[in-house]
Amino acid sequence: MFSEFFQFTFSGITLGAIYALVALGFTLIYNASHVINFAQGEFLMIGGMGTVVLVGAGLPLPAAMVGALVLATVAGILLHRLAIAPARDADVVTLIIITIGASIFLRGLAQFFWGKEYHALPRFSATESLSIGGATLLTQSLWILSIAVVLVVALAVFFSRSKLGKAILATSMNKDAARLAGIKTQVILGVAFGISALLGAAAGLIVTPITFTAYDVGIMLGLKGFVAAAIGGLGSSTGAVVGGLLLGLSEAYTAGYISSDYKDAVPFVIILAILFFLPNGLFGSRAAERV
Amino acid sequence: MKKTILMSPYGGLLLLTLILALMPLAVSNDFHYDLLTKICLTATVAVGLNLLVGYAGQVSLGHAAFYGAGAYASAILTGQYTLSPMLALLSAAAGVGVLAWLVGRPILHLKGHYLSMATLGLGVIAAIVLNNEEQLTGGPDGIGLPPLSLFGHELSVFGEYQFAGLTFTGVELWYLLAAAVLVVAVLLALNIIDSPLGRALRALHGSEIAAQVAGVDTAKYKLRVFVISAVYASIAGSLYGHYSGFITPTVASFEHSIELITIVVLGGMASTFGVIIGAAILVLIPQFLTDFQELEMVVFGAILMAVMIFLPRGLLPSVLQRLQRGAQ
Numbered sequence: 297m298f299s300e301f302f303q304f305t306f307s308g309i310t311l312g313a314i315y316a317l318v319a320l321g322f323t324l325i326y327n328a329s330h331v332i333n334f335a336q337g338e339f340l341m342i343g344g345m346g347t348v349v350l351v352g353a354g355l356p357l358p359a360a361m362v363g364a365l366v367l368a369t370v371a372g373i374l375l376h377r378l379a380i381a382p383a384r385d386a387d388v389v390t391l392i393i394i395t396i397g398a399s400i401f402l403r404g405l406a407q408f409f410w411g412k413e414y415h416a417l418p419r420f421s422a423t424e425s426l427s428i429g430g431a432t433l434l435t436q437s438l439w440i441l442s443i444a445v446v447l448v449v450a451l452a453v454f455f456s457r458s459k460l461g462k463a464i465l466a467t468s469m470n471k472d473a474a475r476l477a478g479i480k481t482q483v484i485l486g487v488a489f490g491i492s493a494l495l496g497a498a499a500g501l502i503v504t505p506i507t508f509t510a511y512d513v514g515i516m517l518g519l520k521g522f523v524a525a526a527i528g529g530l531g532s533s534t535g536a537v538v539g540g541l542l543l544g545l546s547e548a549y550t551a552g553y554i555s556s557d558y559k560d561a562v563p564f565v566i567i568l569a570i571l572f573f574l575p576n577g578l579f580g581s582r583a584a585e586r587v
Numbered sequence: 588m589k590k591t592i593l594m595s596p597y598g599g600l601l602l603l604t605l606i607l608a609l610m611p612l613a614v615s616n617d618f619h620y621d622l623l624t625k626i627c628l629t630a631t632v633a634v635g636l637n638l639l640v641g642y643a644g645q646v647s648l649g650h651a652a653f654y655g656a657g658a659y660a661s662a663i664l665t666g667q668y669t670l671s672p673m674l675a676l677l678s679a680a681a682g683v684g685v686l687a688w689l690v691g692r693p694i695l696h697l698k699g700h701y702l703s704m705a706t707l708g709l710g711v712i713a714a715i716v717l718n719n720e721e722q723l724t725g726g727p728d729g730i731g732l733p734p735l736s737l738f739g740h741e742l743s744v745f746g747e748y749q750f751a752g753l754t755f756t757g758v759e760l761w762y763l764l765a766a767a768v769l770v771v772a773v774l775l776a777l778n779i780i781d782s783p784l785g786r787a788l789r790a791l792h793g794s795e796i797a798a799q800v801a802g803v804d805t806a807k808y809k810l811r812v813f814v815i816s817a818v819y820a821s822i823a824g825s826l827y828g829h830y831s832g833f834i835t836p837t838v839a840s841f842e843h844s845i846e847l848i849t850i851v852v853l854g855g856m857a858s859t860f861g862v863i864i865g866a867a868i869l870v871l872i873p874q875f876l877t878d879f880q881e882l883e884m885v886v887f888g889a890i891l892m893a894v895m896i897f898l899p900r901g902l903l904p905s906v907l908q909r910l911q912r913g914a915q
Contacts, residue, residue: 385899389856390852408882519841577701
């Protein structure tokens with residue numbers, strides 16, 4: 297009874313950590329440029345598939361990981377440079393369609409160069425699993441959790457301590473004022489897209505040993521990350537992490553106790569329920585509309 | 588600039604009717620008729636969605652749910668409850684209208700990205716339900732529909748029909764039906780745009796608060812246009828189901844919702860004739876891209892991005908603007 301509960305909780309937290317990283321990526325780009333980046337899921341795919349392909353090309357695992365992260369970061373910066381920056385005065389819906397176009401484009405490239413097959417990566421540790429209180433804990437879950445925690449802390453330090461982090465914050469608060477203060481806002485926005493892609497790719501990479509990867513895994517993971525970001529209230533980093541964990545746990549409990557057929561529907565039911573009572577998410581600020 | 592009859596909305600409707608009526612002269616085989624029929628049905632959904640997105644400024648990323656609901660309701664009502672197709676289509680449209688009214692009340696209070704999120708969520712849930720409720724929907728394998736019947740006459744794509752000494756194939760008649768539906772859909776949309784509802788929608792698109800202050804009951808009008816656009820989608824969905832004779836949950840998928848909103852934005856928001864062009868392009872592009880085979884997605888994604896970056900207002904409005912500038 298309890299071992300089952302522990303089991304579901306472990307897998308929920310593991311899944312939640314992944315969603316939290318994706319949601320942080322959404323939040324970062326949303327804050328910097330008010331764009332909902334529907335190509336966010338593709339960065340996860342590049343992280344996982346990139347590593348698989350580089351390992352297949354003969355690189356040792358750590359080098360392949362670094363290679364995939366670099367590839368995704370470059371893709372993120374290029375996405376901003378080539379598709380978002382030239383359309384900066386466009387309507388919100390237009391920008392959404394541009395990021396959707398980008399996601400189809402990236403998925404298409406992955407399918408063309410890397411194929412349609414499903415791939416797995418070896419687990420990061422030799423020991424597969426530990427037994428705690430009757431429940432099995434995958435060592436990969438521990439890797440996922442610790443890497444997620446390190447990334448979240450690093451991000452917090454980056455924004456509060458580094459000059460670059462503060463420049464991103466300043467740009468997201470008021471672009472014109474930031475530019476007047478001497479910040480090259482277009483460069484800063486590019487950096488934000490790069491970091492967001494890096495976060496997504498890291499999430500996609502560490503989850504691949506347990507969930508497999510393919511050219512199209514980004515669609516569902518990206519949507520769920522968007523849900524997690526919206527649960528927290530778009531734009532709130534704390535909200536993104538809380539939203540991610542909430543999603544992961546509810547999904548795991550639903551799959552375990554109720555029905556695995558409907559586990560993919562859980563995030564969307566939760567977000568509808570939350571928006572019904574809190575139209576700006578859990579941590580979102582009440583926005584005033586100017587006339 | 589001189590305002591010719593063709594520049595006015597109803598002149599546009601005349602032009603559209605003319606083009607649709609002359610189309611049979613330009614095409615030669617069943618495959619072309621098939622594409623034309625699909626364009627007309629897709630355009631019908633897009634014209635309805637454009638009322639919501641283009642005119643009222645409310646983004647829906649889950650509109651395929653209503654299209655799928657119409658198609659599946661027709662399939663289930665004609666199959667398991669043996670209703671006649673027309674009766675099923677009308678019941679489906681009424682049911683979807685009520686459904687849209689029920690879900691629209693809470694979610695239309697949401698703004699911007701939260702509304703996108705909520706409509707997206709509804710769409711994804713609808714697709715998952717259709718996939719999982721196998722007893723009712725046939726699950727991922729899909730479900731069949733009988734041919735449409737009008738006033739006791741069956742309209743099958745495989746049939747041949749005699750009218751006033753002329754012989755028509757079922758495919759040709761289906762095209763004529765879909766074209767007629769599109770013309771009626773456009774006529775209704777133009778009337779709505781030109782009515783107090785249309786003016787209220789444009790007011791709340793500009794600024795919802797300002798519209799409220801000016802005495803517009805924005806919640807009421809938003810809900811009304813949401814229901815109208817859902818009914819458009821439901822009717823087109825039912826017709827598509829009878830036309831193709833078989834549907835799968837992909838009709839209600841997230842990808843299909845994205846395709847619909849893409850048509851509206853690509854063709855030109857708040858441009859009824861623009862979205863028809865958008866629908867034609869989205870239906871035809873895959874045909875031209877089959878030459879690229881493996882690179883189809885790459886090319887499609889690139890085209891989509893390029894059009895939206897260089898013509899952010901959509902194809903038709905941008906082209907018309909250039910023409911006007913040239914004329915001056």
